[in-house]
Amino acid sequence: MSTMTSTDSTSYDSAAAETGRGRGLRLSGMNWLVWRQHRAAYWTMLAATAITVAVIVYQRQQMITYLDGYGYPDLKPGWEDKFDQGPLNSAARLLGLLPVLIGVFLGGPLLAGDLESGTAKLVNAQSASRVRWLATKLGMSALVVVVCTTAVSAAFTWWWSPVRSSSYALTWADPAGFDNSGPVPVALTLLTVVGGVAIGMLLRRTLLSMVVTLGFAVALQVVWSYFRMSLGNVITVTTHNGVGNDSAPNMPEGAHQLDEFYLTASGDLIGWGSCAEQTEKARDACLDKAQVVGWSVDYIPISQMSSMQWLGASILLALTAGIAAFVILWGRKRLV
Known part of the structure; x- marks a missing residue:
């Protein structure tokens, strides 16, 4: 399979018996099985997050060195003349793709891969319940997504904060600023991933699920772009x-x-x-x-930016919880 999510035909009972020999994370039972099955995707996300945060820390130090010449934090007029906004703009464009990419490559195949390969039937034949299996899959994937997106969002917010009030270096109301800082990236990514999981559960085909999840992610971004500014008080x-x-x-x-x-x-x-x-x-x-x-x-x-972000994130997280509940309830009886 050419996706980041791999399938493991090892039975749950066998996997649980081998947990004592696991190295690294001290997981056991179903947690260990889910981590082992999707470890390629999880480690890729964690490694990419570490690299991204390191680059942001370096770029912020470069920016502060420049701003110090203009009296930072009380910037003097004219600091915009030679300010290199390229790194900040480029980073914002790339980070804006993260909800889509993570949703497609993690959310879409998360259940579709198991349903297509027959792993779901094998797990269902073991002593663990479907609800526990689904909850562990969703919970562990959501945990990794939250850790990674929170770290990247916090780093980007920290980098952008010295020049946030100036429209010269990103406009706060545009997606580049609003959607990449605060709680919004976390909520957008979680909704895209869980939506992809639901799509994969219904379609049961990995490649098809990834394609449809891509469409869902793009549609979500479009709807969110129209909805964003309505969160504020005019x-x-x-x-x-x-x-x-x-x-x-x-x-x-x-x-x-x-x-x-x-x-x-x-x-x-x-x-x-x-x-x-x-x-x-x-x-x-x-x-x-x-x-x-x-x-x-x-x-x-x-x-109003902070309150708008938290209000929007709350709405997105409520939708995420609703879709997650649908996955659990539907999968409880109709998964295999």
């Missing part, structure tokens, strides 16, 4: 000083602007493109005709 600020160059509303540093409108004397809002005339004279005439007196801007301050 703040509206208005002005009545006209629409000249110096009349723009003042927003907190790092605020994410959602939309802006012209404000009329009657209190109505019209789109800022309503008077997008070719000449300044024509534009001013349009504004006068509409009786525009100022701006109205909707935004979300960066101070």
Whole structure:
């Protein structure tokens, strides 16, 4: 099988008898069997996490060395001029792929491989119950996923935090910043993995399950991208000083602007493109005709980022728990 998840035809009773000879992790019984069966995937994730964290620590040290020249932590104006944002942007793009990759290569084959090869029937014939087997598979895989994604998320958040309030080095409301820091990567990855497990349980074919899990992971990312900003409380600020160059509303540093409108004397809002005339004279005439007196801007301050992330992660984890319960209940009676 060309996936990271391997199948083991050794019976549960035989595996349990050999636990005393195991080296490394001191596991026994079903825990040892699941770890041994999927050790390639687990060790790959742990090793990749260690390397990723080491690279992030090095890159942050390089960034701090540069920022120290501009008075970090109280940065002086002009620090953005020569700041190399390439490593941070590249890391954000790569880390954004982790939920998809882990879901496809760990979640999809986790049960589908056993069902396709017949290992599930062999395990079912032993003394261990299906529920215990399923719970151990899900629990151990979830533990490894949580450890790895938490470590990477914490490291990336630590790396990004000195320049987080500046839109020059990642915008906090975009996926590159929001989805790679805090609890969001953990919740997104868990939902993708458990969703892949459910897909594999229903389809019972490894390759097909991986393909469908890929589609599920991409669809989840798309839905999440539309849903993300609705987690915040929108703040509206208005002005009545006209629409000249110096009349723009003042927003907190790092605020994410959602939309802006012209404000009329009657209190109505019209789109800022309503008077997008070719000449300044024509534009001013349009504004006068509409009786525009100022701006109205909707935004979300960066101070809401943490609460938005935890709220979003809670919703994702609730969905994950629901799918995990479905896997246990369905597999209890219909797995083989």
